Amino acid sequence: MDIGTVVAFLAVDLLLVLTPGADWAYAIAAGLRGRALLPAVAGLVTGYAGYTLLAVAGLVVIVAGSPHLLTALTVLGAGCLMWLGRGVLVRPATPGADTKNMAGTETTADTGRRTMLRGAGISGLNPKALLLYFSLFPQFIDPAAGWPVATQTGLLGTLHMACCAVVYLGVGLLARTALTTRPTAARAVTRTSGAMMIAIGGFLLVERLA
Incomplete structure (x- = not known):
């Protein structure tokens, strides 16, 4: 795999990552919670790590080629996004706020784990990520490049x-820098x-089930 191919992939991939979506929304909400940002981003990246492992194993092609499995993933991912979105609407973040349980005794470590798991759910259950790996990656993989396909x-x-x-x-x-002194705007x-x-x-549900 030559450097030109890598640069071309990075250019296209950055354009996709820079497009606002559910990942952005979660990162913004986490940024306003102070210490929640790092575990949130780690969770989002963990979700994509799962897709990378699937792609390396060749399972992405199998999943993407199964309409019923892809539909099930879409429904599950859409439901996860809507459930998390409802939670954000009910309990909007304010700058520096820490999430607590009903008893108010949740530790920072517990909060970090939950934040990371939610981030992994957002990216890991997003069928758009599956299609990204399935449709974008093959365009930059050259079986004759001398590198194993799995390595590429x-x-x-x-x-x-x-x-x-x-x-x-x-x-x-x-988000934290711009809104830290504006709690109303942050909410x-x-x-x-x-x-x-x-x-x-909702769009994913309609698009897949229509």
Whole structure:
């Protein structure tokens, strides 16, 4: 795999990652919660790590070629997005706020784990990510390049995860910096993020089931 192919992939991949969506909405909401940003981004990247492993194993092609399995993933992913979006609408983040359980005793470690798991759910259950790996990666993989296909797939997946980590961290930090002294605006942005999750989930359901 030559450097020109890698650069071309990075250019296309960055354009896709820079397009706002459910990942952005979650990163913004996490950024407003202070310490939740790092576990949130780690969770989002973990979801894509799962797709990378599937792609390396060749299972992405199998899943993408199974209409029933893809529909099941779409329904599950859309439901997850809508459920998380509802939670964000009900409990909008404010700058520096820490999530607590009903008894108010949830530890920072517990909060971090839950935030990471939710992030992994958002990216890992998003069928659009599956189609991204299925449709974009093959265009940049050359079986005659001298590298094993699995190695090329792993490299592209790693580059995609790196782009996601950098962009989502930047989005979260920007949201925190711009809104840290504006709690009212922060709540409005968070509610907008939650509404985006619900809208994206609804769109995925309609698009797949229509």
